Amino acid sequence: MPRPFYITTAIDYANGAPHLGHAYEKVLADVIARYQRLQGRSVHFLTGLDEHGQKVQQTAVKRQIEPQVFVDEIAVTFQEMLRNFQISNDDYIRTTEPRHKAVVQDFLQRLFDQGLIYKGQKTDWYSTRQEQFLTDKDRDENGNWPEIFGEVTQTTEENYYFKLSQFQPWLIEHIQSHPDFINPRFRQKQVLEFLKEPMNDLCISRPKSRLTWGIELPFDHNFVTYVWFDALTNYYSAVATKGLWPADIHVIGKDILSPPHAVYWPCMLKALNIEPPKQLLVHGWWTINAQKASKSTGNASETLSLVQSHGADAFRFYLCRDMVVGQDADFSVKTFGERYKSELSNNLGNLVNRLLNMVGRSYAGIIPSPAADEELEKSLKDLWVITERKVLAAFEESQISHALEALWVFISAMNAYIDTRAPWKLAKSTEAVDRAKLDSCLATVAEGLRLVATVLTPIMPSTCEKLLQNIGADPVRHFAGQLAWSNVCVGRKVSERCILFPPVDPKPEEATA
RNA sequence: GGUAGCGUAGCUCAGAUGGUUAGAGCGCGGGACUCAUAAGCCUGAGGUCGGCAGUUCAAUUCUGCCCGCUACCA
Numbered sequence: 001m002p003r004p005f006y007i008t009t010a011i012d013y014a015n016g017a018p019h020l021g022h023a024y025e026k027v028l029a030d031v032i033a034r035y036q037r038l039q040g041r042s043v044h045f046l047t048g049l050d051e052h053g054q055k056v057q058q059t060a061v062k063r064q065i066e067p068q069v070f071v072d073e074i075a076v077t078f079q080e081m082l083r084n085f086q087i088s089n090d091d092y093i094r095t096t097e098p099r100h101k102a103v104v105q106d107f108l109q110r111l112f113d114q115g116l117i118y119k120g121q122k123t124d125w126y127s128t129r130q131e132q133f134l135t136d137k138d139r140d141e142n143g144n145w146p147e148i149f150g151e152v153t154q155t156t157e158e159n160y161y162f163k164l165s166q167f168q169p170w171l172i173e174h175i176q177s178h179p180d181f182i183n184p185r186f187r188q189k190q191v192l193e194f195l196k197e198p199m200n201d202l203c204i205s206r207p208k209s210r211l212t213w214g215i216e217l218p219f220d221h222n223f224v225t226y227v228w229f230d231a232l233t234n235y236y237s238a239v240a241t242k243g244l245w246p247a248d249i250h251v252i253g254k255d256i257l258s259p260p261h262a263v264y265w266p267c268m269l270k271a272l273n274i275e276p277p278k279q280l281l282v283h284g285w286w287t288i289n290a291q292k293a294s295k296s297t298g299n300a301s302e303t304l305s306l307v308q309s310h311g312a313d314a315f316r317f318y319l320c321r322d323m324v325v326g327q328d329a330d331f332s333v334k335t336f337g338e339r340y341k342s343e344l345s346n347n348l349g350n351l352v353n354r355l356l357n358m359v360g361r362s363y364a365g366i367i368p369s370p371a372a373d374e375e376l377e378k379s380l381k382d383l384w385v386i387t388e389r390k391v392l393a394a395f396e397e398s399q400i401s402h403a404l405e406a407l408w409v410f411i412s413a414m415n416a417y418i419d420t421r422a423p424w425k426l427a428k429s430t431e432a433v434d435r436a437k438l439d440s441c442l443a444t445v446a447e448g449l450r451l452v453a454t455v456l457t458p459i460m461p462s463t464c465e466k467l468l469q470n471i472g473a474d475p476v477r478h479f480a481g482q483l484a485w486s487n488v489c490v491g492r493k494v495s496e497r498c499i500l501f502p503p504v505d506p507k508p509e510e511a512t513a
Numbered sequence: 514g515g516u517a518g519c520g521u522a523g524c525u526c527a528g529a530u531g532g533u534u535a536g537a538g539c540g541c542g543g544g545a546c547u548c549a550u551a552a553g554c555c556u557g558a559g560g561u562c563g564g565c566a567g568u569u570c571a572a573u574u575c576u577g578c579c580c581g582c583u584a585c586c587a
Contacts, residue, residue, distance in 0.1 A: 190517050190585070197586090254518095258585075284518095285584085324527075327519080328583075335525065338539060346552050354549045361548080405527075405537075412553095419554040424547065499550060 004042040006244045007033050008235050010252045010261075011048040011093065014074040015055045018081040020286050020303045020331060021253065026087045027316050028283060028325065028400065029251040033088060034458035035395045038479045046238050047082070048093035049075050050231045052224075054206075057213035067213045071096060081304070086312045086461060093238040095215075095230055103237035104230055105218040107272060108204075112219045116163045116271050117204065119220075126155045160205040160223060167267035168199050174266065180279055182262060183398065184326035187254065187282045191262040202264060204229050232265045235277070247277040249398070254326075257282050281398050284328035303331055309504050313460035314340050320400040320459050337504070345501040347411050348452075352467060352498055354418060355445045359494050362427045362438060367472060369490045370443040372436035376420060377444050381485050383413050384451060388483050391455050400459065407452060414448045417441075446471055446489045454482050463500055470498040 009029045012022050033045040051071040060067040111117045127149035145152045172195050175181055182188040205223040214224030235247055252261050266276040307315050318336050323329035359365055387410040394403035426438040450473045453464040457476050465475055472492025
């Protein structure tokens with residue numbers, strides 16, 4: 001029995017509404033999780049919410065509610081997003097849960113007992129008005145503190161530090177000897193560059209006088225732990241009792257690769273004598289209509305409404321199709337609409353109806369047996385072998401856009417194949433030879449579509465299920481034995497008509513954009 | 514300022530561990546067809562692969578410098 005495949009996303013910070021970036025990361029992880037399940041592996045897929053910290057506390061105070069009440073509200077909106085995008089996570093961790101707090105405190109205590117956490121002092125400038133610490137880069141060009149900070153005072157604060165620096169040599173060696181640790185590879189350089197400089201130890205606490213909304217240090221009740229020990233530990237705390245560690249993939253954005261995930265997290269684990277995760281899968285950022293995604297303009301949240309108009313699967317498809325994992329991509333309603341119409345409605349959806357109609361007309365809806373396979377059929381089958389190999393390789397590398405590219409080459413080839421065969425002509429012929437060709441043509445397209453829908457299931461689960469059902473095929477449970485060209489659809493009854501991707505009218509304000 | 518990434522057809526982007534005429538989709542022009550969600554197919558136009566220099570028999574692909582954009586760090 002192989003070890004279960006454990007995949008996570010970063011946990012979202014509970015301060016604000018879910019937006020495109022949140023959704024994308026879940027979709028990417030979900031596609032990989034579904035792929036692995038179809039490959040027959042047992043999968044554990046975790047996502048969750050990061051609920052502590054200054055900003056949450058501030059917002060709660062502002063709204064005059066308990067922080068827990070506030071994050072409970074936020075959690076609902078994020079979980080609703082997961083449902084909207086058909087995310088198949090097996091667990092949802094919230095950092096305010098007892099199971100999480102217990103592990104965080106255990107980690108901290110163990111490191112403290114080993115002498116890897118120590119108390120230190122640091123002198124800082126503090127802005128009372130903004131309630132934040134300042135650094136030299138906050139100064140204006142004359143070296144003064146800008147007006148917005150109000151009175152700035154110098155303070156000395158005691159805090160706890162984790163001896164991060166002593167794990168630096170190990171980390172460099174680990175990254176160099178595990179080329180798959182950071183995917184895509186080019187991100188690795190960035191991390192190794194960062195590691196050329198000596199690291200500072202990591203400040204891991206805040207005094208309760210400043211921050212109460214956090215997990216208390218087990219060895220000093222006057223402090224809570226701050227950010228990284230709280231947030232990163234979720235990956236472990238969620239499966240602490242399940243024996244699933246190490247994680248196979250942490251799906252994260254490029255902004256939190258270095259230092260948090262590529263430096264702090266592996267060093268924390270090393271200090272605790274726990275294996276590091278196998279891989280960090282680092283995706284880029286979406287811009288919205290060529291502009292940076294912004295909470296203030298709300299552009300990143302508004303895009304999510306396309307789930308309602310076009311459906312979760314179409315949205316998932318677009319996200320997977322248009323972003324090369326690791327690079328940035330631009331999201332636009334226009335591009336979304338074009339992809340939807342062209343690739344989903346016209347290429348794929350219409351192809352399904354071409355088949356259904358012809359099978360209905362010539363065979364009373366029963367898929368015929370391929371009676372006369374010739375060169376045309378053979379070359380399509382050969383193309384499938386290539387396509388299958390490319391698609392699976394792309395999934396294995398988490399390069400979903402490559403899988404879709406290859407798949408659409410095959411879909412186009414099927415449309416071209418139909419035109420070459422011209423089954424509407426064959427259907428008018430009374431010659432047995434033509435009838436045999438017609439049999440083959442429709443059987444071939446049916447089988448091609450079955451294969452496409454099978455392998456496309458991780459990306460568009462509902463649509464593929466519907467497609468398979470409409471061509472009389474069984475739902476996909478596993479890829480095993482399902483990806484080879486076969487005649488399983490022969491004799492199956494197809495439905496009359498199936499609109500997988502109905503035309504969607506653009507909203508009035510978008511039509512002019 | 515340092516580091517990394519990006520800069521390829523009108524648009525959005527793939528790709529090349531250096532090697533025949535650099536690819537796709539969309540958009541645009543032309544054509545034949547009609548089974549289908551006015552979809553599909555064929556075909557054409559369109560690029561000195563950011564600029565300069567170097568290494569090489571050969572560079573868009575490697576190296577250096579420069580320019581522009583982005584991110585991280587200081």
